[in-house]
Amino acid sequence: MGSYRTNEDDAARISTxxxxxxxxxxxxxxxxxxxxxxxxxxxxxxxxxxxxxxxKRFGFVRFINVFSEERLVNNLCTVWIDRYKLHANIARFQRPAGKKEGDGGKKSSVVTAPKEHTKTSGKSGEGNSYMGVLKGDKRMETEVKNSGPSIVLGDECVMSKKISNALFGRVKEFASLANLKVALGNEGFMEIVIKYMGELWVMLEFKTEESKLKFKDNIGAMSWFSQIIKASTDFEIEGRIAWVEVEGIPFRLWSGNTFARISDK
Structure with missing residues (x-):
């Protein structure tokens, strides 16, 4: 007896x-x-x-002639659509042939579902299948591996801007970052350009060397910073500040303890 494959089967065999x-x-x-x-x-x-x-909504994109799955996933994780940055992962399970679902766009009868680690109750069937994913089977715990963006930066990306009239400053309080421009303007430094560098660091750009020296001698301006150093292209920030958006918490639970428990996770 021979085997039978449709065109979709052949495409699935050579695609990712x-x-x-x-x-x-x-x-x-x-x-x-x-x-x-x-x-x-x-x-x-x-x-x-x-x-x-x-x-959340999810979808599948099928590629052919993929030389490196890891590189493909990393590249897709750099794609922005409007204000959304895509999350991508190599799919694992297959959707049964002939299943027709979709939003009116392109359809396929051989599409693979996300790569997942599953826990089942011992029953065979759709618990670890594509159907189980679509039906939201409660026996299944999905842990999609987060793939960060990967990009190679060459010599053409090296910054050529002169920063001889600039300083790096580390503010004492995070809240002061929002008002720093106004605070330094009140000290007489109206033309200073402030750029956020990450964590509690900012770059202060001055138009002249003279204004930079006046800034370092100004007690009021310097009081906003715990550290002031000369600007250098070799500067690296040891830490970072990340924002985490939390939804679904009723107002009565907006306490410090609630958010502390969430952040511990």
């Missing part, structure tokens, strides 16, 4: 399917297709009508 999430509620499959094709030969895109277990 990538699980995509973190995009807007109104995004169409054809728009996802266009956004991803800059990093490879896209042959299909698919966005199910149903949402993931955490209530």
């Amino acid at each position: 399917s990538v699980y995509i999430t973190n995009f807007s509620e109104t995004l169409l499959a054809k728009e996802l297709f266009q956004a991803c094709k800059q990093y490879g030969h896209v042959v299909d895109s698919f966005i199910p009508n149903k949402k993931s277990k955490n209530g």
